[in-house]
Amino acid sequence: MSKTMEPDLHEPSAGISRPGNPRKEWRHPSDHWMRGFILDNRAALGTLAVFVVMMTVFMI
Incomplete structure (x- = not known):
């Protein structure tokens, strides 16, 4: 290895x-x-919100 490539x-x-x-x-x-x-x-709370909405729609 050359001198310039050594860390x-x-x-x-x-x-x-x-x-x-x-x-x-x-x-x-x-x-x-x-x-x-x-x-x-944000991502986890958005996923939780979608889950809650879908479960609400499923239950109704």
Whole structure:
């Protein structure tokens, strides 16, 4: 392998997070807990809503 293709083991990798330097959590603009929960779980809540609607239609 040539010298240019070898990984530099002395430089920290950008993709690896260190324990002493935690990544910042995503902060929603409003910082309201319910809005943040809904925005973080949109897909799961949408699936749950479709399930509830379909079960309601099935029961009627």
